[in-house]
Amino acid sequence: MDALSEVLQDFRLSGVNYGRCELRHPWSIAFPEQKLLRFHFVGQGPCWIYTEAEGWQ
Secondary structure, three states: OOHHHHHHOOOOOOOOOOOOOOOOOOOOOOOOOOOOOOOOOOOOOOOOOEEOOOEEO
16 A cells, blocks of 8 residues: 555545646645645645744745
8 A cells, every 4th residue: 555545544535626736936826724634736846835823834
């Protein structure tokens, strides 16, 4: 089993939403706060994540 499958095996997934964005430098994207767990994947290039609690990571 691959590492991602091991992490996801205990989650009870109730639905799937899929979207794809192809963005060029400079870019940014914002998501409203959510109560549900969401996954995002960056396929290439650097990525910084900002949260009010942690700032830029």
